[in-house]
Amino acid sequence: MARKLISSGSPFEDVMGYSRAVVEGDWVFVSGTTGFNYENMTIADDVVNQTEQCFKNIKAVLEQAGSSLDKIVRITYILPTASDFELTLPVLKKYMGNVKPAATVFSAALIDEKMKIEIQVTALNK
Template sequence: MHTFPQPCLERSRGNACWSPDAIGIGPGYACGKKSAPYTTREISPDVAQQARKALQNINAALQAVGSSLADTVRIITHVPTSTDMPAVAVVLGETFRNIDPAGTMVCTPLARRELKVEFEVTAIRGASSLPAKYIRASV
């Protein structure tokens, strides 16, 4: 397990919020997250556990501003090692089944060697209650 420093304190004013997890004004929020829990600052060496914890952290940040992962409209997944991508894809499938956000997974280095996955999520508060429209595009 690796330990990370404490994050900055959350601050909010009106319908705007900033934290290490969620940035938003009005109904939209963007979150970027690694998997270190705030209480212990430790991170698992297992990529699937890192993915689950990071998504749990994002969901908690979104819930703090009146949203949730169910309101996710886009997710970008960063995985530094391509052999870890299938395990992360399984976690994404479990988490976003029936939510269906636009998604991209890229193989790119992260800030620390022990980090195996990082997510950028865009959520729009209330999106989960809107009728879904699907557009299929190939480039």
């Protein structure tokens, strides 16, 4: 299978020179995805709504790649404010509760202070 690059249409992708996702063989590698609604480039003020939007964005790109949320094998959560993680737990359970991928969580500054969470995933596409 040839390498396939997938874009969400976010202007960040062109500015930075990256793809929202790369399909290589049986794998889909999804870039760190934030809570921006890429259709209108808006972002909610709170971490819960941003987390929900992250999963909507990830779901859309995985479907473009021929995959789905239930094929995620690894997930990384990055939050600038570690104490916000607890607030995201109901959303994480909603989307990943039955999938149970290998997971890592860490706290680090994100490139834009409006961003409250960034999520990166690796999934199978078969």
